[in-house]
Amino acid sequence: MQILDGKALSKKIETRIASEVTTLRKATGRVPGLAVILVGQDPASAAYVGMKKKACDRVGFYSVTHEMPEDISQDAIENTITMMNTNPNIDGILIQLPLPKQIDTTKLLELVAPEKDVDGFHPYNVGRLTTGLEGFVPCTPLGVMELLHAYDIDVQGKDVVVVGASNIVGKPMASLLLNANATVTITHIHTKDLAAYTRKADIVLVGAGVINLITANMVKEGAIVIDIGINRNSDGKLVGDVDFDNVAPKTSYITPVPGGVGPMTIAMLLQNTLRAATAHAKEV
Numbered sequence: 454m455q456i457l458d459g460k461a462l463s464k465k466i467e468t469r470i471a472s473e474v475t476t477l478r479k480a481t482g483r484v485p486g487l488a489v490i491l492v493g494q495d496p497a498s499a500a501y502v503g504m505k506k507k508a509c510d511r512v513g514f515y516s517v518t519h520e521m522p523e524d525i526s527q528d529a530i531e532n533t534i535t536m537m538n539t540n541p542n543i544d545g546i547l548i549q550l551p552l553p554k555q556i557d558t559t560k561l562l563e564l565v566a567p568e569k570d571v572d573g574f575h576p577y578n579v580g581r582l583t584t585g586l587e588g589f590v591p592c593t594p595l596g597v598m599e600l601l602h603a604y605d606i607d608v609q610g611k612d613v614v615v616v617g618a619s620n621i622v623g624k625p626m627a628s629l630l631l632n633a634n635a636t637v638t639i640t641h642i643h644t645k646d647l648a649a650y651t652r653k654a655d656i657v658l659v660g661a662g663v664i665n666l667i668t669a670n671m672v673k674e675g676a677i678v679i680d681i682g683i684n685r686n687s688d689g690k691l692v693g694d695v696d697f698d699n700v701a702p703k704t705s706y707i708t709p710v711p712g713g714v715g716p717m718t719i720a721m722l723l724q725n726t727l728r729a730a731t732a733h734a735k736e737v
């Protein structure tokens with residue numbers, strides 16, 4: 454069994470990005486800029502935004518967080534997005550999800566300029582991903598693909614089961630795997646017999662948000678297991694969706710939580726923002 458070390462790989466990616474930022478600054482006089490919209494007081498959202506801001510600082514990006522109260526109006530957020538769309542210092546716009554109930558999330562995601570949509574949630578970029586065209590790809594599934602690639606794991610022809618079918622994790626994950634010629638099955642809360650699918654899989658990727666959803670008897674010997682879930686257990690410890698201690702010995706490769714997919718997500722956000730900035734620099 455080998456650990457897929459997302460923490461180590463993300464550090465390498467950050468080092469490369471920081472050096473590319475220096476090159477961009479010398480050539481154009483500007484650095485990549487990321488704007489984050491954070492609504493309300495959700496501690497998990499605030500923690501994620503804090504980690505993203507620190508990562509921006511480490512690689513030399515400019516970043517700004519627009520913190521808004523829980524009862525903010527739709528119009529106020531829309532105005533901020535419209536301003537960021539035209540702000541030349543901003544290359545990437547990220548709306549931290551989930552948003553409060555009164556907010557129409559889809560409308561906001563559709564308002565972000567597709568060329569600044571570094572989270573890859575705009576339907577334009579979603580469509581480009583499903584048709585196999587270049588565009589911005591959601592950071593978490595993109596990070597998983599980078600991690601597999603770094604360990605020379607080729608998914609072509611592999612039987613792959615994705616557990617979880619959300620727009621930000623499961624669906625784009627499945628599209629990327631399909632584009633890389635894997636045979637993909639997507640499962641979710643309504644799947645009748647989850648274990649029947651996972652047991653046959655060469656690769657199991659799980660992002661459901663359920664502690665210990667994947668147990669040792671659900672995974673075949675030698676499988677690759679990617680744990681995208683982030684949960685807090687009753688001791689307050691960060692854990693994934695996989696019963697790691699019992700599943701790991703059966704696998705050929707497995708991601709830990711923390712230190713697996715999480716750091717890769719942030720590295721991909723930086724990579725997408727640098728890409729947006731490089732494209733903008735060429736337009737100027």
Ligand code: NAD
Binds near residue numbers: 663
């Ligand atoms: P979500 O609630 O939007 O979607 C969860 C998906 O899992 C749904 O499709 C649901 O049908 C499925 N599901 C739930 N319970 C299930 C069960 N018992 N059996 C089979 N399928 C089940 O959540 P999300 O935003 O996609 O996030 C999923 C998990 O991934 C969460 O733990 C979240 O914290 C984590 N996450 C991690 C990162 C990262 O950087 N590592 C990024 C985003 C989300």
